[in-house]
Structures are given as C-alpha cells and as structure tokens.
Amino acid sequence: MGSEWEPVLKEVISEVLETMFFAVVEFEEGPPGDTPFDFESEIVLVNSDEKIVISLRVSEEFARMVTADFLGIGQDQAKNDDVEDTVKELTNMVGGLYHAKLNNAKWELGIPRVCKIDPGAPDDMDKNHAGLDFGFLGQPAGSAHLAHLPV
Amino acid sequence: MAYNVLIVDDSKSMRKVILKTLRVSGFQLGECLEASNGQEALDVLEGRWIDLILSDVHMPVMDGFGFIRSLKQKDIFKDTPVVFVTTEASEDRLNELMALGASGYIRKPFRPEEIGAFLGGIMGETDGFRMGTSVEGSDF
Secondary structure (H helix, E strand, C coil): CCCCHHHHHHHHHHHHHHHHCCCCCEECCCCCCCCCCCEEEEEEEECCCEEEEEEEEECHHHHHHHHHHHHCCCHHHCCHHHHHHHHHHHHHHHHHHHHHHHCCCCCEECCCEEEECCCCCCCCCCCCCEEEEEEECCEEEEEEEEEEEEC | CCEEEEEECCCHHHHHHHHHHHHHCCCCEEEEEEECCHHHHHHHHCCCCCCEEEECCCCCCCCHHHHHHHHHCCHHHCCCCEEEEECCCCHHHHHHHHHCCCCEEEECCCCHHHHHHHHHHHHHHHHCCCCCCCCCCCCC
C-alpha cells in the first residue's frame, strides 16, 4: 500500500474532528517528531491475512478540548473517564471511516482501546508504524500511526 | 406525543452526544434509557415499553447483530424501530442488519441535523408522526 494511507488518514482524521468535535487540525510535513503525548488509543482492522493497526496519540490539552466540545461541557467539567472515553470514540470513528475509504468488505473493524501514556515507560510503538503529526492552533496536538501487520 | 428511547452504545460519551442530539433536533423525548451493550439493553427492556432504539454495532458482550436477533424474537418488540448509529462501513454487514429487522442506520461521524431528519422519517413512517428536524437556534 506504500504511503497511500497517509492522505487517506489525514482526510479521515480531519473529517471526524471537524464533523463531531468542531476542531480543525493542521498536519505537519515529514515523519512524527518526538513530542510526548498523554493518551494513546488504538483500533484494529483485520482480515484473514493481515491487520491494519491505527493508533492515535494526543496531548491532554487537546483531549480535554475535544471532550468538552463533544459533550458540550466546559473543559473543567470533563472527568478523566469522559476524556478517555472520548479519545476512544474518536479513534473508533477514525477506524470506521478509514474502513469506509478502503471500500473493501473483507476488513472487519475491532473495538478500540485507550490508555494514559506513562511518561516514564519506554515507547513500545511498533517500528512498523508509519506516522504523522498534527497540531491545533499552532500547538502540537497529537500524532497518528498506521501499520500493516500479519495476523 | 413523547417517545421513549433506548440508546445502546459502549461509549458513555457517545450516549450523551446522541441524547443531546435528540434534544436539540426537536425530538419529543419521553423517558430515555441507556445500555452499554446488547445484553444490557435486553435486560433494561424487560417489562418496559420503548418507542425507538438507537444502537451501536461494535460492542463487547453482545454486539448489534446479537442484540437485534434477540430483540426481534420478542413479540412485543418485533415492530419497534431499531436504528443503528455505527462506524460499520461494510455494506454487506449493514445489509445484514437491515435483513435482521433494522429500520435504518446512521454512520458515524454524523451531523446532528442528519439524525433529526432521519429519525423524523423513521418515526413518521411507523407512527404517522413527523417530528421537527430544524436545529436552528440549537446550542449543539
């Protein structure tokens, strides 16, 4: 698939964030930087031969902002559970829309997971993951990663 | 007339968003029940009357397929409209849900006004009532 995924994933992330979270992000050129983020969420598309793993990492600030916009509450009202659940739902929609853009019935969408990133833990992101960074209002907001892996 | 609605989704945030969307869409909302998966939904429905069910597809414990199969076996719910609000993209799987008795589906991400208009059509067809679909002046 080469790097064909990149414009598709950019389009998908933009569409989901703009439609349901009222956030317009800008994508950075080049590979992801080393900005540490606070939440990681992942969803898997699988078929009989391989799987596509899509991971989103976002900053706490961005996660709280999209949670507040999503739920229609103030950022100070967003509980940690709300934030994690919203980041998970964001990833769910990104995975689903990416699936739709693949336009291939053989893929099945899994159930997303989310976790808070331990800043002291080593980065265990699979090196097969290609990625791209995105920002919001000039600040790093998150990164998206995608990998094709054998089942 | 106010409609009793059940929202089934493993995401609490999404349940809140759907509920809020219904409110700002002009939907005449009566009692609103929630469940986090198909099995919990079946438990919640025990001994209750519901006018409309909005359900996710991909959920732990019992997914949307298992839920609608079980639901439509119950005489009391066999005519209850079930609309799936889902990230499912496969036309085959969506058609399977329709064949199992779903009244329709809305793909996430969605715009609030799309839900209002869509459900207006669903409830209009089933109850002879067409709800307002305007979101003008809403604070969504």
